[in-house]
Amino acid sequence: MAAHHHHHEPKGKALTHAAQTTLEKAGEQWTSMRASVFEALAGFDKPASAYDIAEAVSKAEDRRVAANSVYRILDLFVSANLARRVESSNAYVANAHPDCLHDCIFLVCDKCGQTTHIDDDRITGTVRHAAEAAGFSPVRPVIEVRGTCADCEE
Amino acid sequence: MAAHHHHHEPKGKALTHAAQTTLEKAGEQWTSMRASVFEALAGFDKPASAYDIAEAVSKAEDRRVAANSVYRILDLFVSANLARRVESSNAYVANAHPDCLHDCIFLVCDKCGQTTHIDDDRITGTVRHAAEAAGFSPVRPVIEVRGTCADCEE
DNA sequence: CATCAAATGTTATGTTGTAACATCGGGCCG
DNA sequence: CGGCCCGATGTTACAACATAACATTTGATG
Known part of the structure; x- marks a missing residue:
């Protein structure tokens, strides 16, 4: 793989759509809960903890969402390259290029x-x-x- | 600094002594509690959590030692280069060469x-x-x- | 419709990390 | 000596991060 290549950063709908496509290509479902978690994650401008995301989704949907469920989905996202975990912050970020495998x-x-x-x-x-x-x-x-x-x- | 240099690994008393020297050179006291925590830390053959160390010290001294106190000392050790934190494991290891500053x-x-x-x-x-x-x-x-x-x- | 599997909900608990304040003990100065 | 200060440690409480176990829902399929 080349050492450098250019990206323009997908935002909003484009980013979500890329995430959905990648997840489905991996044989996983793009459920409404997963969409909500991804939206919440992508809505933060810095790494968010699972609890931050649980709270954001809870607000957005006006119902209680347990951290537990969020963790499951984040783990899935990380394994499918839709999100990454920042180990030194115990937090997660959306990956703008889920189709593109990098160590970062x-x-x-x-x-x-x-x-x-x-x-x-x-x-x-x-x-x-x-x-x-x-x-x-x-x-x-x-x-x-x-x-x-x-x-x-x- | 050279890209490589050789180390022989100090063990036991030599390692403890190096730690003590370095800590004192940094203007901090080498107390018996700090010695105990260092001994416990150095006694593990893999990274140990603060709670692991608290338990080890508790056993060794037959009294209850709170994780709290261990954290304080570990933070000091890390800042003085006597120990390092492994971020992705939430754990700590003794540094065999406290006098020698490296990113590792x-x-x-x-x-x-x-x-x-x-x-x-x-x-x-x-x-x-x-x-x-x-x-x-x-x-x-x-x-x-x-x-x-x-x-x-x- | 019955059934099954995957996804999610729910509750409980384990692990990691900090905050706030009390106590202890040693050095220092009157 | 006695009082004071300060750094280190003890103690209690709680916040933040993470997982386990099991119940319920949902949606695909025969």
């Missing part, structure tokens, strides 16, 4: 929580390679950088 | 939990650099690889 690098601002991500297959490749050289396989790199984002430094 | 790469086996670490300043350097190029600073890379270790594959 998250940059997490400790001040404001804003999280951006970088795709750099050269970096992730060297990490993968190092782990494989140590006898690991299969391998799932978790690469996150905690720090302060440009907006929060003065 | 953890390889965590999903099957057995064994966790090894690699120091590779070339890899961590590229990650740091990428984050800085994105406007982040200061920067603390979290690089962990989940997978299956050589012993657990058949």
Whole structure:
């Protein structure tokens, strides 16, 4: 895979539609509950915890939704590449390109929580390679950088 | 800093002594409670949670030690480089080289939990650099690889 | 319609992490 | 000595994150 390629970021309906397509291609159903969870997840501008999402869905649908159910769906989303988990924040983000498999690098601002991500297959490749050289396989790199984002430094 | 250098792993008393020296050099006290927590931490052969350590210390001293107190000491250890936190496992490991500052790469086996670490300043350097190029600073890379270790594959 | 499986709901509980305040003990100064 | 301060630890309570077990609903299918 090339080290770089361009993306334009799908938003709103386009993003949801891409998610639905990918999930269905994986042989899973796009239920209304899953749609709600995805909407809620995509509606956050920074990583959201399962409880954040449960609360958002609860509000949006005016009924109680247990974190439990949200976790199930988030796990499914992560396994289908519709969402990713940010390990160092115990939180989830929608994946703008569910059809496109990357190891990704998250940059997490400790001040404001804003999280951006970088795709750099050269970096992730060297990490993968190092782990494989140590006898690991299969391998799932978790690469996150905690720090302060440009907006929060003065 | 060189990309590679050799370490022999201090164990037992030598490791504890290195920890004590480093902590005192940082202007902190090496109390008996801190020594106990360090001993417990170093006694695990894989990353241990704060609760694991609280239990180990409780047993060793035959008195109840609250997780709370352990967290405080672990936080201190991490900030003084005596220990490291494995983010994707919510657990801590003793640092064999507290006097030696590295970003490190953890390889965590999903099957057995064994966790090894690699120091590779070339890899961590590229990650740091990428984050800085994105406007982040200061920067603390979290690089962990989940997978299956050589012993657990058949 | 009957049945079955997948999805979701519900309740309970386990694990991880923090907050707030009390107590202890050692150094320091009058 | 006695009083004071401060860092470390103890104690209690609670918040946040995550999973287990089982009940119920829903929708596809024979």
